[in-house]
Amino acid sequence: MRFSCRPVDVSFFDTAPLRFKNVVELNASPARVFSIFEDGEAWPQWFRAIRKVAWTSNKPYGVGTTRTAWLAPVTLDEHFFRWEQDRRCSFYVTGQSMPMAHALAEDYLLEDSTPGNTRFTYSVALEPRLMVTMGGPISRMYFDSMFKSACKNLQSYVLKA
Known part of the structure; x- marks a missing residue:
């Protein structure tokens, strides 16, 4: 069953009931980091909550591109x-296997910092459904921890890749 x-649109990142933002410095160029984002097989290696990513649109990717991500729950x-x-991409979720959110969007912003390094700003906006709302502060802590871990793991991953 799909929900x-x-x-x-972009205004949701300022208006959503739940918003998360993490900023990390990465030891790689924006183009290198963006190529990691385009590689479906790389996601589970640094975003540990993700088991699999499959692009459902053909390259070249752009506005209108679709994909499916399998997370543990x-x-x-x-x-x-x-x-x-090589700079920014944003998506919203169109369907989910569990009734987790009325709306969910993510934004990946890559900016040159020092030569050869990138400032990565990862923003997530969520309008929760009852299941997440009932979790209260525990739900917020769970999401916050998952997104922070992803950023930290991406820092390690770019050093190995």
Whole structure:
């Protein structure tokens, strides 16, 4: 069974009931980091909550691209509404295997910092459904921990890749 999510735009990152933002420095160029984001097989190696990522659109990727991500508790169908090659991409979830959110979006921003390094800003916006709302502060801590861990693991992954 699939549960729908509503489409959102960039304003959702400022208005969503739950918002998360993490900023980390990565020892790689923005182009290198973006290539990691485009590699479906790389995601489970640094974003440990993800078991598998499959692009459901053909290359070249851009606005309108779709993919599916399998996480331990839920599968998410994603639609990219912003795509700036080697700089930024954003998606919203169109469907999910569990009734977790009415709306969910993620933004990946890569900015040059020092030569050869990138400042990565990872933003997540969520309008929870009852299941997540009932978790209260525990739900918030769970999501916050997952997103922080992903950023920390990405720092390690770019050093090995």
